[in-house]
Amino acid sequence: MKPSDINADKEYLAWDENCIWLCRENDAIITRIHSIGAQLTVRVNAEGVSLWKLCDGTRTLEDIITFLEDEYYTPREILIRDVACAVEALSGMGLIVTRKEKKQSFQHIYSVENHVRWADDVILREEDGELILMNLSTSHVYELPHKFLPILEECKKGHTIAEIQNQVGEGCDVVNYVLEYLDNLGLIVVNSQE
Helix, strand or coil: CCCHHHHCCCEEEEEEEEEEEEEECEEEEEEEEECCCEEEEEEECCCCCHHHHEEEEEEEEEHHHHHHHHHCCHHHHHHHHHHHHHHHHHEEEEEEEECCCCCCCCCCCCCCEEEEECCCCCCEECCCCCCEEEEEECEEEEEEEEEHHHHHHHHHCCCCHHHHHHHHHHCCHHHHHHHHHHHCCEEEEEECCC
């Protein structure tokens, strides 16, 4: 999609429903997940984070540019060009979509009281420093970063999200990102009860 394809004051920009993200102080990691695994992961800088957060389905391209004009002291022509270029890149990767109707999108956040466990048909193996998870019912195999191991081990125990956060020493944003990633792949089950 090109910026010229967007009706700047009538179409609302929104996150694709298959996206999860982790916003940090100076950047964000955005992942578009497909049922067969992570399709795409990108990192955006602080300015990209500002734009990303505004694409919640309640703002048009024109609204976003107007909002960012107040945040960044940049000539309007340059801001229009930069925002349009970023929107084109993000929409071209399938991370942002346009909607005709204004409808707010929300980032999925789990309750810290929810219990997490592995899905019944998932097995884990370590191979050459990588984690290999296999969903035996679908025969899908997922290769995950080794840094997911502490969270995966806690999920196996059926702990609450609060207990997982305490055990692995990570903040709720990081744990939520990893759990949402695993949940979207069908590797874990998140319940309000054990």
